[in-house]
Amino acid sequence: MPKGLPPWWIINKVQPEGPEVDKGSWKAVSFSEAQQKEFGVDAEGTVTDQAKYDAKIDALKAARLATAPKLAAAPDGTTEMKVTTKKAPGRQRSRSPARGRQDASLVPIIDIGALSNTSADAEAKAAREKVAQEICTACGEIGFFVVINHGIPKDVVEAVWAQTRQFFDLPLEEKQTLTTDDDSKYPYGYSALGGETLSRGKRVDGGADEVEETKPAGDMKEMMQIGPCNAESGMPPRRMPTNPEGFAPAWERYYEEANSLAGRLLGAFAISLGLPANWFDNKKSKHISALRANNYPDQKDIVVPPGSIRCSAHTDYGTVTILKSGGPGLQVCKDKQDSVWHDVPYVPDGFVINLGDLMRRWTNDRWSSTLHRVINPPPDHVQTWGRRMGLAFFHNLDKDAIVETIPSCITESNPLKYDPIVAGEFLMLKHLASNGKADPDAHMKTRGGASARGL
Numbered sequence: 001m002p003k004g005l006p007p008w009w010i011i012n013k014v015q016p017e018g019p020e021v022d023k024g025s026w027k028a029v030s031f032s033e034a035q036q037k038e039f040g041v042d043a044e045g046t047v048t049d050q051a052k053y054d055a056k057i058d059a060l061k062a063a064r065l066a067t068a069p070k071l072a073a074a075p076d077g078t079t080e081m082k083v084t085t086k087k088a089p090g091r092q093r094s095r096s097p098a099r100g101r102q103d104a105s106l107v108p109i110i111d112i113g114a115l116s117n118t119s120a121d122a123e124a125k126a127a128r129e130k131v132a133q134e135i136c137t138a139c140g141e142i143g144f145f146v147v148i149n150h151g152i153p154k155d156v157v158e159a160v161w162a163q164t165r166q167f168f169d170l171p172l173e174e175k176q177t178l179t180t181d182d183d184s185k186y187p188y189g190y191s192a193l194g195g196e197t198l199s200r201g202k203r204v205d206g207g208a209d210e211v212e213e214t215k216p217a218g219d220m221k222e223m224m225q226i227g228p229c230n231a232e233s234g235m236p237p238r239r240m241p242t243n244p245e246g247f248a249p250a251w252e253r254y255y256e257e258a259n260s261l262a263g264r265l266l267g268a269f270a271i272s273l274g275l276p277a278n279w280f281d282n283k284k285s286k287h288i289s290a291l292r293a294n295n296y297p298d299q300k301d302i303v304v305p306p307g308s309i310r311c312s313a314h315t316d317y318g319t320v321t322i323l324k325s326g327g328p329g330l331q332v333c334k335d336k337q338d339s340v341w342h343d344v345p346y347v348p349d350g351f352v353i354n355l356g357d358l359m360r361r362w363t364n365d366r367w368s369s370t371l372h373r374v375i376n377p378p379p380d381h382v383q384t385w386g387r388r389m390g391l392a393f394f395h396n397l398d399k400d401a402i403v404e405t406i407p408s409c410i411t412e413s414n415p416l417k418y419d420p421i422v423a424g425e426f427l428m429l430k431h432l433a434s435n436g437k438a439d440p441d442a443h444m445k446t447r448g449g450a451s452a453r454g455l
């Protein structure tokens with residue numbers, strides 16, 4: 001994409017109604033004949049007339065900036081971008097922490113409606129298998145996908161979003177009453193702006209190219225997090241804010257819905273790996289999943305310390321993460337192949353799904369847990385991106401679950417790499433690494449003792 005413009009910006013202009021997703025594949029997004037002529041692109045968005053394309057984009061950019069305040073309001077009051085993707089006109093490397101590669105087609109959009117139909121009839125089974133295969137391809141290629149028709153009711157999402165926003169709007173001192181004083185006893189609660197540097201648990205921030213350039217600096221976000229309510233999980237009882245009043249019920253309900261979605265996804269994972277659909281069930285009956293809200297303040301009126309980013313580069317810890325995000329800025333990097341950052345499409349009403357390191361280890365690296373980050377608004381978008389919120393449900397197994405490589409993931413060309421590990425111990429190693437107290441790669445040591453991450 002010429003001029004480094006984010007694809008959501010262009011597509012939003014071309015398709016003001018937002019992404020057109022057909023049959024679970026975003027390749028169905030297409031430009032009409034009139035749009036092709038107007039923009040100098042083909043049906044898939046590949047540039048065919050560079051001069052025409054550049055002129056059109058410049059004109060749109062000017063118009064966009066002029067009308068910025070008229071953009072739709074996101075659930076958190078920020079500017080919500082309708083996003084979809086288009087194919088990039090060719091390979092293009094980006095080393096800037098503020099820019100991603102302008103090709104988001106790496107992260108597919110998958111309609112998982114069939115997973116909610118548990119009927120035993122052949123048609124329903126075939127539909128579930130088809131979805132499972134799409135998911136399997138995404139897990140192997142990028143470890144990220146966006147789901148639509150996910151089954152989480154809209155009112156549940158709206159309630160949790162509104163309550164979370166109200167919580168973050170409280171005075172700092174009030175929120176800080178929920179800050180844990182000993183995170184080995186209570187690893188949840190409130191954390192103020194700059195309180196966490198996720199990239200500390202990684203060898204890189206900003207992709208392999210930037211390893212020498214970036215020093216750890218606090219992330220430009222505040223957070224609130226809870227764990228499970230089940231005492232059998234072995235985790236401490238939840239501490240919820242009492243203000244706003246609706247916070248606790250909204251979070252409890254959303255946590256359960258997100259956990260059910262994680263269950264549907266794990267069922268599909270199992271099918272796609274040649275296992276019975278309930279294969280993961282006996283490892284998650286007293287799971288220690290966590291729900292975390294991130295609030296990234298508007299950067300218009302604050303000084304961003306050098307090296308700080310909204311959410312620094314990291315991989316997730318557990319099995320699968322379900323993310324509801326409130327706007328653009330999320331990027332992924334296929335660290336083993338190149339150090340290019342790719343924008344993740346923002347789909348209103350969709351959820352971004354990604355795998356954690358535990359799932360990668362479980363599948364003998366057949367599936368990826370991919371580096372991701374949230375960038376600061378680029379200089380020309382500080383006025384329009386505004387505040388951003390994100391809600392991440394990190395699905396984890398039972399603390400004492402033994403994770404031993406899934407047999408169908410061991411092949412002649414991909415021999416067994418890892419020893420069995422206890423899920424709770426694995427999580428602890430990752431947690432310590434993000435606090436600078438353990439080797440960032442300790443949790444991914446292979447049988448020979450080397451790090452599999454390869455960074």
Ligand SMILES: O=C(O)CCC(=O)C(=O)O
Nearest residue numbers: 294311325330374390392
């Ligand atoms: O807020 C987002 O979009 C991403 C957050 C994230 O990656 C995390 O909290 O681990």
